[in-house]
Amino acid sequence: MRLAGMAGIGAFVAAFLVAATQAAGADYPAILAEKPPRLLSAYGFFEGIKAGSGISKPAQGVVEYDLATPLFSDFAVKIRHVHVPEGKPAKYTVSEALDFPVGAALVKTFAFPADFRHPQENVRLIETRVLLHQADGWKAMAYVWNEEQSDAELKIAGKRLDLSFVDTKGEEVSFSYAVPNRNQCKGCHAISGEIAPIGPKARNLNRDFDHGADQAGNMGAGPRNQLQWWAANGLLAGLPDEGVEKAVDWLDEKAPLDARARAWLDVNCAHCHRAEGPASNSGLFLTWGENSEVARGVLKRPVAAGRGAGDNQFDIVPGRPEQSILITRVASTEPGVMMPELGRALTDERAVEMLRQWILTLR
């Protein structure tokens, strides 16, 4: 069903068609199954999971998306997909993740190219994490890809993998990559103790993305604003015409430093460092909308940082990155010092440098 040439007819047709095609068999019962399937392929999210092709072709009703600023995960390339059940769009929310209906799934695949100077070549899929919205809440699961790259298998207790790649400077990097166990998923994905999505917040989705040749027949549409595309294609309801916040891509050097830092901290830290999060007891709240300077770490003393504090007295000392605990912890790779404490074994030096520059500008 190709609709090339019909692009001018507008979103109405596209929306109609997506509904029609989804109804024609886009049903994923495994999302609601009490016992998760052992293999990723059993969900049916991807067509033709086979050696080499990986997950390149999502199945009907499964839509790829992207975030303005993603969580750092040891440089892993992440490919994100969403499914919402037909006729049940996610509801727009101002600051939290969109309100996805029961039956929705968020599917995130982690991959590494052999050589980051050629990121499209020799890409190895490592794991696919799924967040499934069931009647009694979200369930988090990690599937680890096999050697043949033909399928991925559920790992309840997580797994450590020895990985290596060549970085953009041509240097070989070897490290122990941690696939999270089911509890560790909750270590980050928890609001008031319940599992919750983190990434797909309106501000973080509010950017252009090339949805390419999707099943709606929207071929050749080129990059379009994700939220608007989602709204037009039945994935999102209640999107306001204006006033939607917009997070920047933290790597965008043309964006204001403060916006880059705030976006980075929001995505990399605020899932725990918020009043409802696992690190609430620290009193350090790095959420996008936090207004208290002290709560954001400015001249705030640590309470339970342990040796994570090093010799420094404050989380952030304006103008003094070298005296700011935040920098120490983001730069470290030592358990007990490093932050975030889960989800990485390597340091993102670019982020450390950006945050240093940002603290230098603070007064």
Next chain:
Amino acid sequence: MRKPVTACMLTVSTMLAAVAVSGPAIAADIAVRPGPNAAEELAEALIGAQKGDTIWLGFGRYELTDGLSLYVDDVSVRGMGPDSSILSFKEQQGSGEGLLVTSNRVILDGFAVEDARGDGIKSKGSDQITFTNLRVEWTNGPDEKNGAYGVYPVSSKNVLIDNVTVRGASDAGIYVGQSDGIVVRNSLAEYNVAGIEIENSFHADVYKNVARHNTGGILVFDLPNLPQQGGRDIRVFDNEVTENDTANFAPKGNTVAMVPKGMGIMVMANRNVHVFGNRLDKNDTAHVLIAAYPEDYKDDNYMFVPRGVYVHDNTYGEGGGAPDGEVGETISKYSGIPVPDIVWDGVTRIPEWLSWTAPENRIYISEEAGTTFVNLKMLSQLILPWSTTPDTDISAYKGSLPEPAPVELPQDKTS
């Protein structure tokens, strides 16, 4: 993972079966033994546990590379004893603690956590969390590279810590933070920076513990800029607080880095704290220090001075002979050496300094004759340095405060 009980555990599980009939769910016993797959089996057991289950840790050492966590309510984790079932985190590569519990009505009993890279055992947001018959230790002795807290319930309710040993924590061995309803008893804290610390917490009974060879024995602190503050209603009694003689090895950025070697019991900020029946001996900075929070802060809701502290009927051996660090120096500059048994910094709020302090907010001391005391009058020293002398007249602080009711915990009805 929900295996039938293995033979050697039958006796214990029979005993348990008699008690574990609280709900309709069939409680299972899940046995884990040391071995090449033990780390994965244990992680899976904790993840897959269901309400009412008990996870049994068999004899031996478990070498773990990642932190463990328990998120299921009504689960017990039981070992064969603190020297018999040992979770070793020497090779830990990830997570901020050895074992993290976030669920309710959890019992941790009879095992050890060694050499965690961050904290030892943490509970966050738990109601009715029980730590009994445990050992948390950094086996290399005091070292600033050791984890911060040994036993670490935080933002929790109804916390029972009984018969626990903690050694080598670079912050506090037993640390209870931002919690409500706390009993810490019959425990041993040694070779930590702080032995036992109750911080930003309500309703705590700390009794019959031994705190020795730490930098400071027992600390009752309240700090600003935290979700729960205004620590209050705390009783510290019948403890042995002796020979706290380990040099402070906390990283400098930590609050406890200011604690001088040879501190016995220290009360900083807080309201309604009762210190009685303790035996204090050979604490070379001071046996008891009552002080205001000394740092700058921005927090309108924070009360930086202690309100209503009653110190009585303790016994004091020798001490105060070698005051340590900045705090020791500040004290002894005014008090001389040996530092008296009980020291109050004398810091009050300015309106109170100008007028008077309401009776319920005062410091009261009632000790056997011969006990020494000093009010350093630090605020007056600052404002009127030439005309201020410290006050050593202990009789001027006579009086008492009504004692808080004993802390009763739902999981501790037998005592």
